[in-house]
Amino acid sequence: xxxxxxxxxxxxxxxxxxxxxxxxxxxxxxxxxxxxxxxxxxxxxxxxxxxxxxxxxxxxxxxxxxxxxxxxxxxxxxxxxxxxxxxxxxxxxxxxxxxxxxxxxxxxxxx
Amino acid sequence: xxxxxxxxxxxxxxxxxxxxxxxxxxxxxxxxxxxxxxxxxxxxxxxxxxxxxxxxxxxxxxxxxxxxxxxxxxxxxxxxxxxxxxxxxxxxxxxxxxxxxxxxxxxxxxxxxx
Numbered sequence: 001x002x003x004x005x006x007x008x009x010x011x012x013x014x015x016x017x018x019x020x021x022x023x024x025x026x027x028x029x030x031x032x033x034x035x036x037x038x039x040x041x042x043x044x045x046x047x048x049x050x051x052x053x054x055x056x057x058x059x060x061x062x063x064x065x066x067x068x069x070x071x072x073x074x075x076x077x078x079x080x081x082x083x084x085x086x087x088x089x090x091x092x093x094x095x096x097x098x099x100x101x102x103x104x105x106x107x108x109x110x111x
Numbered sequence: 112x113x114x115x116x117x118x119x120x121x122x123x124x125x126x127x128x129x130x131x132x133x134x135x136x137x138x139x140x141x142x143x144x145x146x147x148x149x150x151x152x153x154x155x156x157x158x159x160x161x162x163x164x165x166x167x168x169x170x171x172x173x174x175x176x177x178x179x180x181x182x183x184x185x186x187x188x189x190x191x192x193x194x195x196x197x198x199x200x201x202x203x204x205x206x207x208x209x210x211x212x213x214x215x216x217x218x219x220x221x222x223x224x225x
Contacts, residue, residue, distance in 0.1 A: 030210075043213075100213060
C-alpha cells in the first residue's frame with residue numbers, strides 16, 4: 001500500500017523548459033491537491049481537485065496547469081519554468097473532509 | 112497576508128519535558144484545525160486535529176487546545192521524546208465540496224535534547 005506516489009523525486013530545469021510532475025494515489029480518495037513548500041513560508045496550495053473531472057485554483061496558481069487524469073492521478077505542469085518556481089512540490093489526497101495524506105515530494109530547481 | 116502564523120521558527124526542549132507549540136490564525140471562518148509533523152525528505156504526516164466546536168482534543172502524548180476568542184491553538188507533547196524532533200505545521204481548513212483547502216503556518220522546528 002504505497003499511499004501517494006510522486007515522480008520524479010528530483011528535477012533540474014533550465015528557465016523556459018517545461019515539465020510535468022506526476023502524482024498517483026491508491027487509497028481511492030476523491031480529492032487531490034498540489035502544494036509547494038518554500039523556506040519560511042510553509043506549504044501553499046497551487047491547485048486542487050475536489051473530485052474526478054473538477055479542478056480549481058488555490059492560493060498560488062500562476063505559472064501552473066493541472067490535469068485530473070482519472071480518480072487516481074493528478075498531474076502538475078509547468079509550461080515555461082522560472083527560477084521563482086524552484087521549490088519542493090507536494091501532492092496530497094483526501095476523502096470526505098478527512099486529513100490530507102501527502103506524498104514525499106518532488107524537489108525542483110530551475111536555473 | 113498570512114492567515115495562519117507560527118511565530119516561533121524553532122524550539123528546543125529536554126527529553127521528558129513538555130513541548131508547547133503555538134499557532135495563531137486571523138480568519139474566523141476556519142472551523143477545523145490540524146497539526147502535521149514533517150521529517151526531512153518526507154511529506155507531512157497528520158498528527159492530530161480539532162473541530163471549532165471543541166476546545167481540547169487528546170491523543171496519547173499529544174493534546175491540541177483551541178481558544179476561539181483569541182484565535183489561537185497550541186499543541187502539547189508530553190513527555191517529549193527524541194523521535195519527536197521534526198518540523199511541526201499547524202493548518203486551518205476551509206471545506207469546499209468534499210475537499211479540504213488547508214492554509215499552513217510557516218512551521219516550527221522542534222528539537223528534543225537527550
